[in-house]
Amino acid sequence: MSVLRASGLGHRVAFEVPARGAAMLAGLASLIGALLLASLASGSADVGLGDALAALVGAASDRADLVATEFRLPRALTALMAGGLLALSGALLQGTTLNPLADPALVGVSQGAGLAVIVLAVLMPAAPDAWRALAAFFGGLSAAVVILSLTGMRSGGVQTRFLLTGIGLAAFLSAMTTALLTYGRISEAHEALGWLAGSVRSASWDEVWRSALATAAAFPICMLAARPLAALRLGDDLAASLGHRVIRARIALLLASVAFAAASVSVVGPVAFVGLLAPHAARRLAHAGPGLHLALTWAIGACLAAAADLVGRTAFGPVQIPAGLVTALVGAPCFALLMLRTHRKETP
Amino acid sequence: MAQTAPKTNGRVVVRGLSVQRGAVHALRGVDLDVAPGGMTALLGRNGCGKSTLLKTIARILRPAAGTIAIDGTPVDRLSPRAAAQRMALLPQAPILPEGMRVRDLVAQGRHPHRGLVRHWSPADDAAIAAAMQATDVAQFADRPLEALSGGQRQRCWIAMTLAQDTPILLLDEPTTYLDLSVQLEIMGLLARLAREGRTILVVLHELNLAAAFADRIVMMRDGRIDAEGTPDAVMTAPVLSRVFGLDARVIADPETGRPVCLPRTAA
Numbered sequence: 368m369s370v371l372r373a374s375g376l377g378h379r380v381a382f383e384v385p386a387r388g389a390a391m392l393a394g395l396a397s398l399i400g401a402l403l404l405a406s407l408a409s410g411s412a413d414v415g416l417g418d419a420l421a422a423l424v425g426a427a428s429d430r431a432d433l434v435a436t437e438f439r440l441p442r443a444l445t446a447l448m449a450g451g452l453l454a455l456s457g458a459l460l461q462g463t464t465l466n467p468l469a470d471p472a473l474v475g476v477s478q479g480a481g482l483a484v485i486v487l488a489v490l491m492p493a494a495p496d497a498w499r500a501l502a503a504f505f506g507g508l509s510a511a512v513v514i515l516s517l518t519g520m521r522s523g524g525v526q527t528r529f530l531l532t533g534i535g536l537a538a539f540l541s542a543m544t545t546a547l548l549t550y551g552r553i554s555e556a557h558e559a560l561g562w563l564a565g566s567v568r569s570a571s572w573d574e575v576w577r578s579a580l581a582t583a584a585a586f587p588i589c590m591l592a593a594r595p596l597a598a599l600r601l602g603d604d605l606a607a608s609l610g611h612r613v614i615r616a617r618i619a620l621l622l623a624s625v626a627f628a629a630a631s632v633s634v635v636g637p638v639a640f641v642g643l644l645a646p647h648a649a650r651r652l653a654h655a656g657p658g659l660h661l662a663l664t665w666a667i668g669a670c671l672a673a674a675a676d677l678v679g680r681t682a683f684g685p686v687q688i689p690a691g692l693v694t695a696l697v698g699a700p701c702f703a704l705l706m707l708r709t710h711r712k713e714t715p
Numbered sequence: 716m717a718q719t720a721p722k723t724n725g726r727v728v729v730r731g732l733s734v735q736r737g738a739v740h741a742l743r744g745v746d747l748d749v750a751p752g753g754m755t756a757l758l759g760r761n762g763c764g765k766s767t768l769l770k771t772i773a774r775i776l777r778p779a780a781g782t783i784a785i786d787g788t789p790v791d792r793l794s795p796r797a798a799a800q801r802m803a804l805l806p807q808a809p810i811l812p813e814g815m816r817v818r819d820l821v822a823q824g825r826h827p828h829r830g831l832v833r834h835w836s837p838a839d840d841a842a843i844a845a846a847m848q849a850t851d852v853a854q855f856a857d858r859p860l861e862a863l864s865g866g867q868r869q870r871c872w873i874a875m876t877l878a879q880d881t882p883i884l885l886l887d888e889p890t891t892y893l894d895l896s897v898q899l900e901i902m903g904l905l906a907r908l909a910r911e912g913r914t915i916l917v918v919l920h921e922l923n924l925a926a927a928f929a930d931r932i933v934m935m936r937d938g939r940i941d942a943e944g945t946p947d948a949v950m951t952a953p954v955l956s957r958v959f960g961l962d963a964r965v966i967a968d969p970e971t972g973r974p975v976c977l978p979r980t981a982a
């Protein structure tokens with residue numbers, strides 16, 4: 368197993384990366400590039416691959432430029448970054464709850480965030496966009512606190528209970544949201560419904576900048592999270608004995624997970640299964656340390672969401688299927704498989 | 716900032732330690748001196764407080780009263796990282812992350828020696844190699860732990876605590892669920908590490924295992940220390956009767972001279 372190493376400043380700074388993991392990350396980066404190009408080039412209006420490439424570097428013909436850079440590019444970029452954030456949220460949630468099946472959109476965190484956004488839209492229709500993200504954060508956090516207080520924070524053993532409670536809460540919050548949309552007479556109810564299914568259809572450059580900001584914040588947070596995440600995988604007692612402040616680390620990881628989910632939800636709505644699948648796929652793809660694992664997880668989540676949007680947009684054109692529905696179609700069977708495997712391991 | 720293991724020799728001094736777990740007084744005023752180097756075994760019935768004592772020394776549980784000092788420094792004044800450079804804990808049932816390989820598990824022991832932007836050092840490599848050597852798991856370095864037997868796996872966990880490079884090792888029932896021959900192998904390994912100068916404090920269930928390998932035995936009952944001393948001094952019929960409610964004879968092993976407990980089984 369070859370490992371790439373670098374160190375400097377009299378060994379104060381030293382990193383190591385397994386070669387295979389680094390290669391995988393490079394491969395995913397090119398896949399992201401390919402998905403971007405494909406997103407620009409495909410759809411009802413005809414934009415050639417050459418034009419798409421030109422649009423990416425800002426030198427396309429006028430019409431192609433308009434379609435590609437004002438509609439398709441922001442949409443694809445938003446899907447990429449929202450997917451990456453969701454994947455990171457899932458990785459941190461799985462790490463802090465020691466539950467391999469945890470996913471922000473499965474256990475109600477995303478639905479809590481979604482409900483809060485809708486409530487805000489009903490109560491204060493004129494609220495600025497930034498409030499939406501804040502509302503999403505506190506909505507998601509409330510949902511997380513409710514699940515954890517019902518099932519207990521210090522536990523890897525009561526996984527089924529955690530999941531069932533979470534799924535119940537997610538259903539309850541979704542029902543509340545639907546009720547609110549039905550009775551709340553929101554002028555943009557139609558818009559809101561599309562958003563709640565997890566769609567980047569209406570994404571503009573505003574959404575791109577907002578998710579880019581969240582992504583930029585996520586990277587240093589993930590660097591900080593990597594070490595405690597690795598230690599917590601060994602259980603609370605060992606993590607403490609290895610010099611980590613367990614409770615503090617748990618809370619910080621949970622807050623970060625909710626924040627990432629909220630950032631993603633406030634832009635594209637609750638998209639299911641990306642947060643569940645990406646960390647597992649990253650683990651299968653390459654044997655990696657915690658930092659590289661998070662990077663791979665981000666890239667896989669970005670690819671999943673961008674691919675889901677691309678498929679949903681083009682496969683049944685002119686009908687557009689929200690990305691959230693595509694991920695659900697692909698993700699649900701994978702979830703069942705993972706659940707079976709986890710169950711087998713718990714009851715040998 | 717070249718990191719070296721702190722120069723301590725691993726003396727643990729416990730004074731007046733009381734721990735409350737829920738409504739239960741798990742420890743009631745425990746005094747204990749563990750001299751540097753050598754193996755001390757904590758024995759007693761289930762619920763007597765032996766694991767609680769170990770976890771409180773490891774700073775996992777907070778005492779209601781009393782003090783714990785390592786080489787004169789109260790542990791509650793150490794940062795988590797500084798404490799982790801002085802003592803390593805192997806819990807009773809550690810969680811094994813899926814797909815983890817032996818070398819990576821052993822490398823986890825280096826946590827307290829690493830930093831945010833300092834992910835490896837030559838000292839890490841040396842400590843990991845030495846730990847795998849000492850526990851004879853180097854041959855499995857690239858194998859996933861799931862592929863190993865129970866005893867091999869336990870040696871890997873011990874290697875992880877060794878890689879932490881601490882003068883003090885705390886182990887909570889490291890031989891439970893293992894075959895007898897493997898129990899002997901693990902205890903032999905711990906005895907060797909103790910002879911090499913580490914301070915080892917180990918919770919055990921098996922009386923005879925403790926008597927055969929430990930330098931000192933601490934018998935606990937109802938959150939207090941009932942008897943303490945060399946195996947010869949502590950493994951006596953009256954102590955076993957008092958601490959374990961056991962009707963037993965104690966004889967000397969014909970080969971080693973160590974005490975052996977023989978419970979009376981005749982009807």
